[in-house]
Amino acid sequence: EAQVTQNPRYLITVTGKKLTVTCSQNMNHEYMSWYRQDPGLGLRQIYYSMNVEVTDKGDVPEGYKVSRKEKRNFPLILESPSPNQTSLYFCASKTAYYGSPLHFGNGTRLTVT
Amino acid sequence: SQQGEEDPQALSIQEGENATMNCSYKTSINNLQWYRQNSGRGLVHLILIRSNEREKHSGRLRVTLDTSKKSSSLLITASRAADTASYFCAPEFSGGGADGLTFGKGTHLIIQP
Numbered sequence: 015e016a017q018v019t020q021n022p023r024y025l026i027t028v029t030g031k032k033l034t035v036t037c038s039q040n041m042n043h044e045y046m047s048w049y050r051q052d053p054g055l056g057l058r059q060i061y062y063s064m065n066v067e068v069t070d071k072g073d074v075p076e077g078y079k080v081s082r083k084e085k086r087n088f089p090l091i092l093e094s095p096s097p098n099q100t101s102l103y104f105c106a107s108k109t110a111y112y113g114s115p116l117h118f119g120n121g122t123r124l125t126v127t
Numbered sequence: 128s129q130q131g132e133e134d135p136q137a138l139s140i141q142e143g144e145n146a147t148m149n150c151s152y153k154t155s156i157n158n159l160q161w162y163r164q165n166s167g168r169g170l171v172h173l174i175l176i177r178s179n180e181r182e183k184h185s186g187r188l189r190v191t192l193d194t195s196k197k198s199s200s201l202l203i204t205a206s207r208a209a210d211t212a213s214y215f216c217a218p219e220f221s222g223g224g225a226d227g228l229t230f231g232k233g234t235h236l237i238i239q240p
Contacts, residue, residue: 018169049230056232057170057215073229104169108228112157112219113177116228118169 016041020105020119027095028127035090035122037105043117044110046088047072048080050101051121057104063088064110095126129153130229131199131216139237146203148234150216157221159192159199160228164213170230173201173214178221203236211238 018039027033039046047062049072059072063082077099079091088107092099102123106116131150140146150159158177162170176183176192176199183190189202199218203210213233 047228054232057230059229102167106169113160113175115160115172115175116162116170116217118171120169121167123167 016117018105018107018117018119020103020122022122023120024123026125026127029096030094033092033095033124035092035103035105035124037088037090037119038086039088039107039117040086041107041117042085043107044085046082046105046107047116048078048088048090049104049106050074050099051104052101060090060103095124097126100124100126129218129220130231131159131218132231133214133216133234135234136232137235137237139239140206141239142206142208144206146206146210146236146238148201148214148236150199150201150218150231152197152199152216152218154197155221156194156197156218158219159190160217160219161188161190161199161201162215162217162230164215164233166212170215206236206238208238208240210236212236 044065048060049057061080063069105119108114108116131152134149161173164170187204192199213235215230215233217228
C-alpha cells in the first residue's frame, strides 16, 4: 500500500532532550516536506526537500533540522526541544511534477514540557 | 512563503445544504489543489484544477478558478455529516520547480444533522 509513515504518533518529552521524528514513503517520491499545525495558525511548512541531499527552509525552520540521505526517508530532528515546539507535525511527499498531489502521514503529536 | 487564504474560517450548515468556501492567492499559479482534513488526521487530496481550467467536478465537489481575480471556490453539494472537516486550498505557484505546497488556516466546516 502506498503510504507515508511517521513515527512515533505521540511523543512527550522534556525541554532540551534531543529527539527525531521519522518519516518514510514507499512511492519513490522526489519531494518531501514537514509541516507543523497549531490552533489558529493553520499548517506551516518547516523544511522541504526536492530530492536526495537537497533541503530548503520553509516558513518556520528555527529549532529544527532535517536530512535527506535516502530518497524514502526524511527525518525531522529537534536538537534541543522547547515548549513552543509542542505541536502536531505532518510529513508529506509528492512527485516533482506540477499538479501531483501531496500524500500525508498520520501525524505526530509532540508535547515538550 | 506564498500561500492561499481560505474564507470563511468557519462555516456551519444543515445536512443536505450546499457548502461554499473560497480561496484567494496573490501571484500566478500553475494549478490549485484542495485538501480535506478530518480532525487531527493528515490532509487528503480532493481535487486539482489547472490554471487553464475554469471549472472542474468530482462527485459532489465542484471547483471553480478565476485567475483574473486570483481566487477559487469549492462547492460541496448535498452535504453530509461525514463532510465535517477542515478544508484547505494549496496554490502551486509558477515559480519553476516543485518548491512546495503551502497551506493557510483552512475553512472549518461543520454539518449539523
